[in-house]
Amino acid sequence: GEIEFWFAGIKIFVIIAFILLGIAILFGIMPSNNSSSYYLHNYSDFVPNGWKAVFSTLLVVIFSYGGSELIGLTITETKDAEKVLPGVVKGVMWRVVLFYTLPIFIICGLIPWDKIDANASPFVQVFETAGLQGASHVMNFILLTAVLSAANSGIYGCTRMLHSLSQSGDAPKSLSYVNKQGVPVYSLAFSVLFLLLGTYLVYLYPEKAFSYLLAIPGFTVSLIWISICLAQLKLRPQYKEKPYFKLWGFPYLTLFAACTLIISFIVFLIDSANRLSSIVCVAFVLVMVILSFFKRNTKPTSLEVTNDTN
Known part of the structure; x- marks a missing residue:
């Protein structure tokens, strides 16, 4: 900070x-x-x-605001x-x-x-x-x-997200470990490892690596922002208590933002200049979705949790 x-x-x-x-x-x-x-x-x-x-x-803009x-x-x-x-x-x-x-x-x-x-x-x-x-x-x-x-x-952001995923059981448990200062050191080391890997790729392919690495976070941020908008549209009306933060123009402004982001996202995917980046990003998301089904099926049922607790 x-x-x-x-x-x-x-x-x-x-x-x-x-x-x-x-x-x-x-x-x-x-x-x-x-x-x-x-x-x-x-x-x-x-x-x-x-x-x-x-x-x-808008891909570059989204990357900049990411x-x-x-x-x-x-x-x-x-x-x-x-x-x-x-x-x-x-x-x-x-x-x-x-x-x-x-x-x-x-x-x-x-x-x-x-x-x-x-x-x-x-x-x-x-x-x-x-x-x-x-x-x-x-x-x-x-x-x-x-x-x-x-x-x-x-x-x-990456360190805290890995720590949160680990605590919820969606990432290896070791990533939730924090030291005496409250820093999730294993999540931090994992994040820095990929940062060094990206730096090495730029060193090997200085002309192409930057455009590829620029597209990947743009893809990721777009997906995150779309998810945030859709989550707001679905969950905010269901809150039992009115949120302390007033969202201006809801739900129309949120819907407009989601539509704009989705259009930009589709244009990014079909752009020939982003073909390789799109394939990598879409393939990664598909792998994560498939793994999520296996993770969901391996979670213990409420009866198993009760028996374990007893």
């Missing part, structure tokens, strides 16, 4: 500086190398490459969760608008969408329009901290 605080602090500082610099350039307060700042309303078509392109790019659902995992380690978490969730929504949507708005205002260099960061391009030629080195450092931040939160 302390490491994530500093990683996030670095990213937030740079994004705020970027927003202030971009606004200054857009409104002519700061001179730049950009000859025009009217790109926001010079587009001939709102969706120039069609809606299929929009849903295809991890926001970790807020739910922290409920078991949060004091006064009923009071704290609603404020945290609402704060996340405002931060998404501030730290994601606003920078994209500025980028689209300063650089035509078809002039953005695919081999360079658009943040760097904006900094360079302001004459900051050394911005690429600074942004490389920021991107490195962002990657480490993603790995840090990923390790936390």
